[in-house]
Amino acid sequence: MAIDEKYRELINADIDGEIQPDEKAELDAFLAESEAGRALQEELRELCATLDVEILLDPPQHLRHVVMNSIPTPKALAESPGFFRSLFAVPAMRYAATFAAAVVVTVAIVDSGQIQQDAFNNVTGLVGTISDTSDLGPGVATTVINKADVAGTVTLRLADPILIIDFDLSTKGPVDIVATYHDKSVWFNGFAQLESTGTSVSADDGQIKVQIEGKRRYAVYLHNSGSRNLSINLEFFANGESVHKAILEYQQD
């Protein structure tokens, strides 16, 4: 038997907790007489219970940093957005620009004798995957920094045979980070960042230097052929002074 629209809405409102006391009395009287009404109420209750237990997903951890690094400073807010800001407000354009910048800088700063051709292919793939933290691989070691000049985490991740140093930091001013390792068979394989401004990287044998200012999520990729055990010494400098030291260890299981 068809149920009057009025009662269908009352059943919904009752399930949603949005029914008025007088409406509730009217609905109860209707349901006492209507088997079809009770059946509909049961069906809707079951459906709503199913929907309400759905779990909310967590957004990618770095999303917050990306947004904060993308917004203009208060001084710039009053200015016209301009062509480039409008253009890079589109995420796809920003990722494309990041990728292009990453490749250009990598080519510019890395000793060509140190990198094989397939390394550049790896860089291409790796730069594109920074946008999803879950693609960075599991963390094998983490250090937490909580200093006035720099705070956050540096995590060593494994995406065999690549080791990824995942910098997720916030700094008060420019901070230089020097990462050193002694195994000369390990070589700098590329880097990725979600915003290219205010960050620079340079690589030499057994040493990577990164300069970060503000909030940054930045990944440095090391090719660790044979998955050798590796110790990476990190030292943080603010205004030329060492403010923090840490060691990240990778040990093969």
Added chain:
Amino acid sequence: MNEPDDTTLMEQCIKGNRQAFETLLVRYEKPVYNAAYRMLNSRDDARDVTQTVFLNVYEHLDSYDPKYRFFSWIYRIALNESVNVLNKSNRLESLHTEPESQTKGPEQQASSDEMSEGVQIAMMAIKTDYRSVVVLKHFLGCSYAEISEILELPEKTVKSRLYSARQLLKEQLDHDGTN
């Protein structure tokens, strides 16, 4: 100490306080991301939409009308942006959209996962107008009045649209054998 409310934070944002904006970002990134995910069935698209939504909010701080609550403004932007992405990618109303993997451990790949996937498949099978009200009601926990404000629809329309959406979802779940 209580955190400042949205209106206070918005006033501070308009004065150029980035910390206030970050507080709003922390408060709303999860519901915005989930609304976009439920509308689009793609984590990548949900991430991009969330990013775009917050950048749009920041770019248009001065156009915020305080007579509306902040959440209704940002949820409206999120739903509109999601629909824009759907229109652009031509994935509207696909009956065969598979939900993305939730990347859970094997012990969690049980009936709750099947139900969850079934719900998302059914969600993608209903029209975006209906999907929007379900997202607002069941995933963001909005009341009829709040949905009415967000979608700029009379409350009566919200009620009837929600009822129709539930009927369609139920039919779809029954059809897929999930319910």
